Amino acid sequence: MDNSTGIVTTKYVDFDVELRLESGRLLGPLTLAYETYGKLNQDASNVILVAHAWTGNAHAAGLHTEEDRKPGWWDNMIGPGKVLDTDRYYILCSNTIGSCKGSTGPTSINPRTQRPYRLSFPVLMVRDMVRAQKLLLDHLGIKSLLSIVGGSMGAMQAIEWAIHFPEMVRSIVPIAGTGRTSPMAISLNALARQAVFNDPLWKKGNYQPEHPPADGLALARAVGHISFLSDVSMQLKFERRFSVRDGMFDFFGKFEIERYLDYNGKNFVDQFDTNSFLYLAKALDLYDVTWNFDSLSEALERINCPSLWFAFSSDWLYTPQQTEELVTELQRLNKTADYHLIDSDYGHDSFLVEPEKYIPLLKTFLDQLD
């Protein structure tokens, strides 16, 4: 496995802190799950933070065991000789708080009650996730980030890092991001929420982990799935093909696209906790780079590093216009902000499906930072 990071292990670190959140509530103690790939250099100047999306996790590259069938979620980006080159960079990926993949979230034990938080978990903003990551970097003795690279919710984290810890951040690469989620994006998450709320098994978040609101979560995931695709990508993959197993005039007969959404929705139920899904959806909805600032320019004025932005032509969830709004304002403020609109048919998912379309641009950008 020449270009693989090989066998990797998720690490966990506990912080005996009470993190003050944007909501005013305190959260702690905290556990953060993270993985690293490559070697930290002597002056700790080669760190790239990879920030994951909504349902992502710390396992960005490599395999956990030799038997793993799938590598980490961004394995095509991270490894020896790849664009996030583990021969040069020390790559760090940590699971965000609010998630269910090792960091503190709604499934964690609330120390005050000794029972899982569930809905007693505080509503988070992306800014809170970044503050928690800062604890991890302090713990690891890392004082500077060569770059922060992330797509979707990862892009939001990159932006927040550059605004709130400008002294630590030497560049950011927000991919398929937004400065604030649109009412369209919020309304899709509202459907997902309602799908869960309608499921009698949800029990206002007090479901038993072994009996999650599977129908509701599967439907919620299907909503998300659609928003990650595009009209064209669905056409390319499914056309109007009807399932060969169904009669076209059966009331319950399905098109292939329906079977696909069903299948993926149901699979997701075993992979993700429902409450975590909802808390992270809420964080996405609340995301607004101008939160607690008077204006967009006041927020972006704080960024003092070069930034590289990618948006995708068919992304109707976080549209190119949303990225362009940020880039235009940064350029107006005389900041170094490079922007590339990537032509791709794969909707919001383009950043995962066609990385080859932006990898060369990313490589050039990172090379110039060294």
Add this chain to the structure above:
Amino acid sequence: MDNSTGIVTTKYVDFDVELRLESGRLLGPLTLAYETYGKLNQDASNVILVAHAWTGNAHAAGLHTEEDRKPGWWDNMIGPGKVLDTDRYYILCSNTIGSCKGSTGPTSINPRTQRPYRLSFPVLMVRDMVRAQKLLLDHLGIKSLLSIVGGSMGAMQAIEWAIHFPEMVRSIVPIAGTGRTSPMAISLNALARQAVFNDPLWKKGNYQPEHPPADGLALARAVGHISFLSDVSMQLKFERRFSVRDGMFDFFGKFEIERYLDYNGKNFVDQFDTNSFLYLAKALDLYDVTWNFDSLSEALERINCPSLWFAFSSDWLYTPQQTEELVTELQRLNKTADYHLIDSDYGHDSFLVEPEKYIPLLKTFLDQLD
């Protein structure tokens, strides 16, 4: 009320027939609900059929009683001096079969069992709706239609009319239509279906009418509602405003767009039957102008009247490209097909929200037919 059609009444006619459907099943006897506005001229040459959309009905214009707060659904189009001028034209609008607004549908009594059809109702195609309308025109002694005008599912009906009864049709005006629903449109309807299927009150269609699957239907309607809007129209109307009644950090706190979708979804439950909603959604999904033809050109070759097509720039449900595919093929076949892409921010709903943008073009077209 100078420019109103005034007080109108829905009429009903029963047909003792067995209509053979595209599925091969028979449906009958049939009841059709319809309204008419204006006067039939002596040679019955001034008939314009108005075809309604998914959840529409026969009540296209005027008031049912003096106390009605709202006129028919296309009252701004139909009346004395309006574009569908009741001083000149005899306007006819009939409720499609499969609906719950007076024509035979899943809520009707199945004559074989003396109980409501519910899921024993056959799956319909738009073509079947048109065949049923043909019975009504025969009954009324109408042998020729000056035009068929309709938006969305109404556009599909107009197209089917021109293909299957070309000898009767002197023009069609499909608005915000499509020649076949896309996988994106199907996938959104799939969400709506699943929202209902997930509701325990649905009981595989055997809910009591007074206890419909309200949560499921409300969510299903919200899915539809989103697909009728656009990113820009939501931004214009709601921005990212948070409900003043909720705390932003309340887990159940809502953005204004969420409240709006909720409110409209819940309202809809009292207005429409769940099974009818699902049957009509199915008909939309199955809609394909090429069904039972070898090709698009074979289907469109049958059209021998002029056609006028409107699509809307922000319509992401039935995109302009879908209309353009049909118009391009018609023009290739040397048919008279006029096409106008209307610039509007209101998504699929544009045809209802901004009719003033196409009314003058429609008027010119209709004037030329006389």
